[in-house]
Amino acid sequence: MTFTDFAFDDQLLDGLNSMGFKTPTPIQTQAIPIVQSAHDLIACAQTGTGKTASYLLPVMDGICRLEKRPPISALILAPTRELALQIDQQVEGLAYFTGITSIAIYGGGNGIDYEQQRRSLREGVDIVIATPGRLIAHLNSGGVLLDQLKYLVLDEADRMLDMGFQEDLLRIVGKLPKVRQTLMFSATMPAKIRKFAEKLLNNPQHVNIATSKPAEGIKQEAYRTFDEQKNKLLLSLLKEGDYNSIIIFASTKEKVKHLSTDLRKLGLKVKAFHSDLKQEERQEILLNFKNKKVSVLIGTDVLSRGIDVDGIDLVVNFDVPGDPEDYIHRIGRTARAETTGTAITLVNNKDFRKFKAIEEFMGRVVDIIPLPEFLGEGPSNPLASTNKNGNNRRKKKPFRKNGQRKHFSKKKPDAVG
Template identity: 70%
Template sequence: MTFSDFNFDANLFEGLNSMGFKTPTPIQAETIPIIKDRHDLIACAQTGTGKTAAYLLPVMDAICRTPDRPPISALILAPTRELAMQIDQQVEGLAYFTGITSIAIYGGGDGIGYEQQRRALRDGVDIVIATPGRLIAHMSSGTVRLGEIQFLVLDEADRMLDMGFKDDINRIVREVATERQTLLFSATMPPKIRSFARGLLKHPQQVNIAISQPAERILQQQYRVTDEQKTPLLKQILLSGQYKSVIVFSSTKEKVKALGRELKKLELAVQPFHSDLSQEEREKILLRFKNKQLPILIGTDVLSRGIDVDGIDLVVNYDVPPDPEDYIHRIGRTARAERTGTAVTFVNHRDLRRFAAIEKLMERKVAETPLPEVIGKSPELTAEQQTPKKRNKKRRFGPRKKREGAA
């Protein structure tokens, strides 16, 4: 199958060609026909599978074919400003020959940015990509007209619920036209998402591509360490010179800042990325990283879903994430676009059970790599740590459809 099989509007198809898109990914091949047939949709798909284009292309195709467009044709809700910006950039690329307009609505900017958003919402724009909180702020000022929206998309719905946006989303949905097409994309599909979807969608079709399996091209390694060994080991890895583009994930912004200070002492080109930075600073950092002007980025899990950069060859989990799905998202930053990559995780004694849960979710073991001699020996496991207690807690991840390969 190629994109020509979808019979997109000629101008949209020209934009596709100019961006080098030839063959649809599995999620695109399955969802585009459903969306074009105007069905509501629940799609389970991980970041990196091409899900953004999976909904943008049929929505933009429909907008191209609508002669009398409403003030706002499509509303896309996203959990973070980084993802909203990423979606907007993809719209801009695809829409180059179509005349379709878009605006990203998110917080954290200056007064000028807010005024630009307000003016676009007041005057009308084809596609609005928004974080729920900032859109609510604009709605409260009376500048948003959502009553004629034809398409409502919830991207990374699981993350939006985890971040506490459920009430905001419900408030937004009450203002949106009832006669609309609703598309919900989520990396996981726990019961709370299915229950939430039932209240929003009408007789939805379902597609499940996500299987919580990282790409086979990722070399996964784990180091068993003490807390004191983590930073020296990280320094050793980064100073080896093997890797040109690196993301280091840590659990808190305080630790991100501390690691940034430590690594800068080694004269490494490194930049911490956290919520205390201004929006302008965050955008500049991401642009430098994307353009390969900044080799090392340190951040929290906001980076695991909000960054779309090819060519990252190393991901380091300085801390094991509490949610196994977050591990999948983190290491999925590498080995994109058919490249290979390495994912390294530092596992201390407190994280043994967390990492075991990750291995269970992936249905594979991650090989333990011996520590370099200069770092010392790995801590010995106690008898209890060698035979972790069995938990009665039900696995919160639903059944997943298996497929060969990885997008």
Template identity: 60%
Template sequence: MGFTKATPIQELTIPVIMNGDDLIACAQTGTGKTASYLLPVLNYIANNNVHQTTALVLAPTRELAQQIDQQVEGLAYFTGISSQAVFGGGDGIAYEQQRRGIQNSVNIIIATPGRLIAHLTSGVLKLNHITHLVLDEADRMLDMGFSDDIMRIISYLPKKRQTLLFSATMPGRIRNLAKAILHEPQQISVAISKPAEGIDQQVYRLHDQQKTPLIKMILKDGGFQSSIVFASRKEIVRALYKELKHAHVNTAAFHSDLQQSEREEILLKFKNKQLPVIIGTDALSRGIDVEGIDLVVNYDVPGDAEDYVHRIGRTARAATTGTAITFVNDRDLKRLKSIEQLIDRQIPQKELPEELKSIEPIAQERPAGGPRKDKRRRPNRYKGNKPKPAAN
């Protein structure tokens, strides 16, 4: 598969996992963490001649579950080890394929929590032989409200097992989860919340009406081969998609309203370099693992500084280089400051092209949390005695 040297997270975690210890590992996306837990798990299954489901990997999104399943397929190609991705959002045929895989006792199940619980409660799936439990992107799963589902799934597992928790961030709720489900875990942290050194980070100060003209210029004239554009809401994703298509930019919109087959087709074309630009929300920030992405654009500044790290982490993966451009209006200055504090550096500001400087804002933009200029006051209610009605 082209791997010749272990990444730092792999060097640190593989010996711990091989030793049988529980583990809390903190590493950002793009550092090779998937192989860091898959390789030792595959090694255990191969050396112990296992013929039943002994490993369970929980992931927050169906895209990530599918990618992990593809990694298993590649890494275990010559071992005969089997896996099954289990996730919702598909049709009855997909559910039936998942059910058959489960009944055939595949070695590894990679699942999103909700769909896994559906198979557990139906009685089709038994997890009483699990020796390895992996929680991948645990912070994201908690952000998505899967805490109760995770604890419910764990109630089906043997108490004696090896549990591995991987997370890009380590907030208090992750540590509380770790205390509840891990036994005397080893702890490893690598480059917490720091973007890869190979990312050229840039900021443009502008107003909203300058965003779309600027991104058209960047995508058409910047010489980038593979780009992701992040917007804050799917409504913005749709609107921007129409604008770019009208400007003859070959792009696709990736959002939650698409059918599973449509999402898979978009990702496949993007991976195969048949589609140079994807526009999406933060669902893409941890749900896509594609080599060779050379540009990430934050059309909107993310609300959380950690999400900025995950977004721009789509580029400059595996020691490559890339560019990350963020559009910042007046409302987003506080968010930009939070990002710069998190990554411990000031992001260089680029000069807006001359032809865009003359574009005027449609209306005065409101500072985050501030009152609207045209906010109307409610009429005063009567206080005290009401006036007497006029006599007939």
């Protein structure tokens, strides 16, 4: 199968060829005909599967074929600014010969950005790619020409609901024409998403190519460590290994900030990436990472989904993500497009059960690598320890009189908020 089988507009095909697209991916093969047949669509698919082109191509083809183009033909909603920007860049590449116009609408920029966005939304632009918050701000100021829109796409719908965008999304959809084509993409399909889809979609067709299994090309490893050992272990992993491009994930912004200063003190050239940075800084860092001017990025989960950077050969989970889905997304930053990569997770005692849950979710175990000798003993495996009866059941909670609670851990003040 080739892209010519879809009978796309010639100019769109030119753009496709110039971007080096050859063979459609499974999601594209399945989704494109559905969109072309004017049905609504729910697709369960992760990034890296060719998901973005699977809706951009038929939507852009549809726009090329409109007898009269409305001021705004398509609205694409995405959870993060980086994803919105990335989609917009893909539109620009594909649209090169078509005359289709687009703009990414998101917050965090300067007043000039806001004015440009406002003008486009009031004067018309074929495709709008937006994060919900900023689009709402524009809708509140009025004059946004969405009343003749043909296509609505919700990308990473599960992530948008997780981020509390449900009400914003419903408000946005309330401003759109009832007759339109709606396409929803989500990495997971919990009941919450299904219910949400029922509100927005009309008799949708389903496509499912999602999997709880990470790509074959990812070598997964884990180390059991105490927190005090993590920095030194990380340093040795980075120094011993022959890696060109590395992402290190940590679960909070504070951890990301601390870790990047720590690693810098240890002599590594690293950049931190999180939402406390100015949007221009975020973009510059990501650009330099893509250019390979920056080789080590330390980031929060804002980087875990949707970011498509070629050539990342190592992902380190400095701690274990709480949600197995996030683990899959994080390690999926490496081994993209048929390449290989390594994913290493540092597991302390507190995270051990979360890590077991991830293994269960994937249906496979991850090799535990012994700590390098210079680090001394790591923690022993709490689930493998045997009690005096010789079985490996975990110890029962000690009986307590009067049901009192015993405080095992005090919350650190900086761990709050």
